[in-house]
Amino acid sequence: MSLALEIKGLTKTYATGTQALKGVSLEIPEGDFFALLGPNGAGKTTIIGITTGLVNKTAGTVSVFGHNIDTETELAKMQIGLVGQEVNFNPFEKCLNIVVNQAGYYGVPRSVAIPRATQLLKDLGLGDKMDQNAMTLSGGMKRRLMIARALVNEPRFLILDEPTAGVDVELRRGMWDYLTGLSKKGLTILLTTHYLEEAEQLAKHVAIINKGAIVEHGTMDEVLSRHSDGTQNADSKGYRGGRLEEVFLKLTSEK
Numbered sequence: 001m002s003l004a005l006e007i008k009g010l011t012k013t014y015a016t017g018t019q020a021l022k023g024v025s026l027e028i029p030e031g032d033f034f035a036l037l038g039p040n041g042a043g044k045t046t047i048i049g050i051t052t053g054l055v056n057k058t059a060g061t062v063s064v065f066g067h068n069i070d071t072e073t074e075l076a077k078m079q080i081g082l083v084g085q086e087v088n089f090n091p092f093e094k095c096l097n098i099v100v101n102q103a104g105y106y107g108v109p110r111s112v113a114i115p116r117a118t119q120l121l122k123d124l125g126l127g128d129k130m131d132q133n134a135m136t137l138s139g140g141m142k143r144r145l146m147i148a149r150a151l152v153n154e155p156r157f158l159i160l161d162e163p164t165a166g167v168d169v170e171l172r173r174g175m176w177d178y179l180t181g182l183s184k185k186g187l188t189i190l191l192t193t194h195y196l197e198e199a200e201q202l203a204k205h206v207a208i209i210n211k212g213a214i215v216e217h218g219t220m221d222e223v224l225s226r227h228s229d230g231t232q233n234a235d236s237k238g239y240r241g242g243r244l245e246e247v248f249l250k251l252t253s254e255k
């Protein structure tokens with residue numbers, strides 16, 4: 001089995017003295033749909049930042065499809081498409097150009113990038129926004145533009161940091177459907193979210209992080225059953241809604 005992401009003993013202490021990661025180990029198999037869950041400040045964005053080369057780690061090793069981020073930095077980065085937590089494109093640039101220019105960073109020629117970007121924007125429901133400045137988009141549209149941009153170099157591994165934060169219910173469902181479709185085509189997905197019920201329905205594996213340490217991980221079923229008291233088994237349709245939230249609160253709430 002090939003691993004999309006392998007993290008061993010990862011620690012991070014920021015210059016402020018905050019110990020954001022206290023020895024995190026994590027494995028994400030190729031093709032997985034992996035949910036990294038945890039309260040605000042748990043360390044999720046720090047893990048993603050280190051994995052994508054935006055944040056320097058203090059200690060530990062990180063490999064992306066077998067490429068060590070210290071020794072094969074560019075190869076590791078090329079595997080990844082990132083949808084960051086903060087909206088970070090130029091608001092005065094046209095949507096199509098934002099996606100096409102990103103492809104340029106990865107050496108994709110414009111003759112390939114333009115039709116690819118056009119298709120991605122159409123697939124994400126932004127077909128009629130391509131020639132508009134990004135600042136004219138709604139919050140949910142900006143998120144989808146970021147997804148198009150992250151996919152334009154055809155990464156094997158898509159990382160999304162709270163992609164549905166502040167997105168309304170209908171659009172959120174559309175985004176989850178889109179991600180599920182990508183997952184079925186074999187793309188490995190890592191995401192963080194506060195929508196636990198959606199994560200419960202969609203993710204194959206889950207890890208829960210609290211105060212810089214992984215407090216639970218495994219397949220969704222393993223994690224749910226480890227904390228099951230036997231009264232809340234999945235019903236005949238396999239619906240498991242609500243149980244992950246119980247597990248999450250049990251493992252992360254302040255006592």
Ligand SMILES: Nc1ncnc2c1ncn2[C@@H]1O[C@H](COP(=O)(O)OP(=O)(O)O)[C@@H](O)[C@H]1O
Binds near residue numbers: 014018043
């Ligand atoms: N650039 C930074 N400088 C100092 N502390 C930071 C920085 N970024 C994050 N932190 C701190 O590190 C911890 C983990 O943050 P973060 O990884 O953003 O958590 P999450 O994404 O789970 O909300 C928090 O205590 C946060 O305040």
Ligand SMILES: [Mg+2]
Binds near residue numbers: 044045046085161
């Ligand atoms: Mg975060």
